[in-house]
Amino acid sequence: MIKTEDLSYKYEDGTIALNDINIDLEKGKCIGLIGANGSGKSTLFLNMMGILKPSKGFIKFKGKRLKYRKKDLREYRKKVGIVFQDPEKQIFxxxxxxxxxxxxxxxxxxxxxxxxxxxxxxxxxxxxxxxxxxxxxxxxxxxxxxxxxxxxxxxQEVLLLDEPTSGLDPKMTSQMKAIINELKRDKKLLISSHDMDFIYEICDYIYILKNGEILKEGFSKDIFIQNDILKEAFLETPWLVKVHQTMNIPLYKSEKEFLEKENKKEVQI
Structure with missing residues (x-):
């Protein structure tokens, strides 16, 4: 679907925002892009939308390099969309x-x-x-x-969601999860967020960015049990993983699964 190959981006003042980024959206149905502020997540999104052009490397869509002519970008954006963190930027x-x-x-x-x-x-x-x-x-x-x-x-076939739960109360966050779970059925999703509980539950594959580089990548359950990596990236461990690590119970993917399975155990006892 979408791949970035050795993608780098340098701002006009010489600041390197992204360095040799290799991402493949075929590695998961719903992919999480996580990292602290300033790690390069938003810049990567803008490159993947063709709003910014890489200083080095390139983006591929369905095996073909993205071209930056107006006509080509127009066709590309019929297939690939973005929802910014601030909805005001998209509502006119x-x-x-x-x-x-x-x-x-x-x-x-x-x-x-x-x-x-x-x-x-x-x-x-x-x-x-x-x-x-x-x-x-x-x-x-x-x-x-x-x-x-x-x-x-x-x-569109691919949707980039930048901080979809930012600023939402618990009820709206729950509704957003339901929306995204529905979208996952027939669209490829790339989601950035600072909410590790949300990302752990909703995404199946993870890329961690730090200082414009990929620090680690892997399946969600494999990534989030690595406390040292999360600490290095200044990220929190999801609460379900903490419960697994401290209480010696199975590693559940969602709160719903956790409650159902643990309550069933209590009933059997």
């Missing part, structure tokens, strides 16, 4: 329906098809009731859902 219209419909109308889709796609996208994020609302009056979590719907409306 005052009315929810018009904002989500923007990209389709810009490509001259018939209004019947526009309506069909907007309805489907809002349903996918549990936001059908937001369709006629004014964006200004939406909560932060609602705006996040509208921003995701704005990408889903293009029916």
């Amino acid at each position: 219209y005052s009315r929810v329906f018009d904002d989500i419909a923007f990209s389709l109308r810009n490509l001259n889709y018939r209004e019947k098809e526009v309506k069909k796609r907007v309805d489907k996208s809002l349903q996918m994020v549990g936001g059908k009731d937001l369709e006629k609302k004014v964006v200004h009056f939406l909560s932060y979590g609602q705006k996040k859902r509208v921003a995701i719907a704005g990408s889903l409306v293009m029916d």
Whole structure:
């Protein structure tokens, strides 16, 4: 799908933001990109979207190198989308329906098809009731859902999610997990987050960035039991892993699995 090969990026002032990054989105269905602030996550996302151009190395999509001509980028972004951490960066219209419909109308889709796609996208994020609302009056979590719907409306194959749970309360975080679990069924996802509990539960493969380089990569359960690596990257150990390590119980993937299995043990006893 998407691969980066020896990708490096240097800012105009000479600062090296990324150095020889090799990432392959075929290694998992939902991949986590984690690291402390300043590790290069956002810069990598911008490179993978073609917004920034690598100083060295390249990006491949379905085996072909990404080209930076306007026409090629336009076609690429029909297949690959991004949802930024701050939904305000992606919402431009005052009315929810018009904002989500923007990209389709810009490509001259018939209004019947526009309506069909907007309805489907809002349903996918549990936001059908937001369709006629004014964006200004939406909560932060609602705006996040509208921003995701704005990408889903293009029916893209790959979606990059930058801090999808940032600023959300527990209820909205739970709803976001449900949305992402639904998206994983037919889309390739790359997610960055500082919430290690969320990443551990939702992602199957992990890349850890530190100072613009890949410190470690591997399957989620293999990565998160390595306390020394997490500590080196200034990251927290997920609570389910801590419970596993300190209480000598199985390593569960989710809170739901943990409660179901442990409660079943108590009943049997």
